[in-house]
Amino acid sequence: MNDVILNSLSYGMYAIGVKDGEKKSACIANTVIQVANTPNIIAVSLNHDNYSCRCIQRNGLFTVSVLSEDTSGAVIGALGFSSGRDTDKLKNVRHRVLAEGIPVIKENTCCWFLCRVLTSSETATHTVFLAEVIAGSEKAVGKPMTYEYYHRVIKGRAPKNAPTYREEKQTAQEQGGESWICTVCGYVYSDPFVPFEELPDDWVCPICGAPKSAFKRQQ
Amino acid sequence: MNDVILNSLSYGMYAIGVKDGEKKSACIANTVIQVANTPNIIAVSLNHDNYSCRCIQRNGLFTVSVLSEDTSGAVIGALGFSSGRDTDKLKNVRHRVLAEGIPVIKENTCCWFLCRVLTSSETATHTVFLAEVIAGSEKAVGKPMTYEYYHRVIKGRAPKNAPTYREEKQTAQEQGGESWICTVCGYVYSDPFVPFEELPDDWVCPICGAPKSAFKRQQ
Numbered sequence: 001m002n003d004v005i006l007n008s009l010s011y012g013m014y015a016i017g018v019k020d021g022e023k024k025s026a027c028i029a030n031t032v033i034q035v036a037n038t039p040n041i042i043a044v045s046l047n048h049d050n051y052s053c054r055c056i057q058r059n060g061l062f063t064v065s066v067l068s069e070d071t072s073g074a075v076i077g078a079l080g081f082s083s084g085r086d087t088d089k090l091k092n093v094r095h096r097v098l099a100e101g102i103p104v105i106k107e108n109t110c111c112w113f114l115c116r117v118l119t120s121s122e123t124a125t126h127t128v129f130l131a132e133v134i135a136g137s138e139k140a141v142g143k144p145m146t147y148e149y150y151h152r153v154i155k156g157r158a159p160k161n162a163p164t165y166r167e168e169k170q171t172a173q174e175q176g177g178e179s180w181i182c183t184v185c186g187y188v189y190s191d192p193f194v195p196f197e198e199l200p201d202d203w204v205c206p207i208c209g210a211p212k213s214a215f216k217r218q219q
Numbered sequence: 220m221n222d223v224i225l226n227s228l229s230y231g232m233y234a235i236g237v238k239d240g241e242k243k244s245a246c247i248a249n250t251v252i253q254v255a256n257t258p259n260i261i262a263v264s265l266n267h268d269n270y271s272c273r274c275i276q277r278n279g280l281f282t283v284s285v286l287s288e289d290t291s292g293a294v295i296g297a298l299g300f301s302s303g304r305d306t307d308k309l310k311n312v313r314h315r316v317l318a319e320g321i322p323v324i325k326e327n328t329c330c331w332f333l334c335r336v337l338t339s340s341e342t343a344t345h346t347v348f349l350a351e352v353i354a355g356s357e358k359a360v361g362k363p364m365t366y367e368y369y370h371r372v373i374k375g376r377a378p379k380n381a382p383t384y385r386e387e388k389q390t391a392q393e394q395g396g397e398s399w400i401c402t403v404c405g406y407v408y409s410d411p412f413v414p415f416e417e418l419p420d421d422w423v424c425p426i427c428g429a430p431k432s433a434f435k436r437q438q
Contacts, residue, residue, distance in 0.1 A: 001354055001355030001356060001357065002356075002358060003256075004350070004358075004359065005285075005329075005332060005355050005357075005358065006253055008358065008359045009231055009251060009363070031252045031253070033228065033262070033264065034250065035250060035262075035264035036344050037344070037385070038343065038344055039385065041345075041382075042225075042228075043254075045346060056353060111224040111227050113224060117341055121340055125256070126260075128254050128340075128347075128349060130342065130347060135220055136222065136224050137221075138222060138224075139223075140227045146365065163256055164253050164256065
């Protein structure tokens with residue numbers, strides 16, 4: 001088989017909020033599904049190397065904020081392409097902290113809910129948490145962002161820790177234009193009307209916020 | 220919280236193929252995600268009452284066929300709204316049987332893959348299987364059907380065993396037209412140009428194949 005067929009699976013886009021003592025953090029996941037409804041139980045898969053995964057293993061609580069098509073790609077960049085271990089990923093991201101000490105993201109998100117872990121299953125690289133939904137917002141607004149939308153419209157990529165990550169061969173624009181790839185998150189810049197060199201010096205990657213110098217030309 | 224916010228989670232649409240001795244069957248699921256990639260592991264949630272769930276518990280093998288937007292709603296009806304315990308659900312559904320004795324669906328599906336169960340987690344109503352992808356098609360074709368597309372375009376409903384099932388209050392068409400609901404699968408007929416009474420006597424529900432007599436007028 002060709003692994004690429006697994007790209008046919010459909011997902012949404014979510015911010016997973018966690019706490020570590022007094023510290024709050026969040027990461028991005030696409031692997032959230034409801035697995036039962038009496039009570040409401042969801043599953044989410046996170047890489048062992050993710051700081052958020054360790055936080056959930058320690059205190060058994062997390063939030064899910066459902067991203068909408070109006071959520072900026074920069075929010076995904078801020079939460080999805082760096083580790084919360086050493087940085088405050090929420091510094092420039094609007095959020096609210098619940099009474100339980102866990103943040104929910106307020107960047108044009110559709111809704112949020114709070115989950116308590118019931119059990120977890122281990123794979124070699126990822127932990128799959130099953131968790132009961134114990135609280136949440138009263139309504140959902142906006143159109144949920146799908147993973148397909150993230151790839152097609154926002155032109156985002158999967159970070160290396162994502163369960164759906166696959167090494168992709170980047171190819172230069174076939175229609176004559178050059179393309180430049182962000183070495184941090186894999187975002188490809190290829191606007192045929194504005195050459196990369198003409199972007200202002202303080203331009204940053206719209207996905208992960210990396211500076212212009214983090215981009216390299218693709219062959 | 221309002222349970223309806225969980226409708227903001229995004230899913231695809233899949234046929235899960237199973238065997239029970241010599242017998243082959245299949246059901247419909249929306250809850251399939253990839254949870255790890257070295258090796259490729261997926262998760263799927265099935266209701267304990269589903270015949271397919273019992274088949275997988277017994278022999279640990281199943282297939283996933285990814286439905287596309289070109290897959291007929293009638294395929295979902297045939298596989299999703301009756302039990303394979305007593306009927307041959309595959310009778311009118313094009314499929315191929317793998318060497319392992321498990322069917323894959325060939326009704327304009329995008330691709331298929333074969334899975335071997337590694338472990339499972341129980342909830343009160345559903346089993347969540349984690350399974351390794353051990354074989355699959357060489358390519359994917361067509362546009363994967365999302366659960367949102369199934370609801371919006373095919374106007375399908377969740378059967379009572381689905382993890383995402385929620386009781387819905389059916390309301391009459393607000394724009395003056397009548398609507399009729401299939402008592403088997405919940406499909407709502409409300410074509411403003413063709414009154415329900417004028418449909419031919421041999422018309423059947425496009426989702427589950429129930430006869431015209433299985434419909435009742437909505438208030």
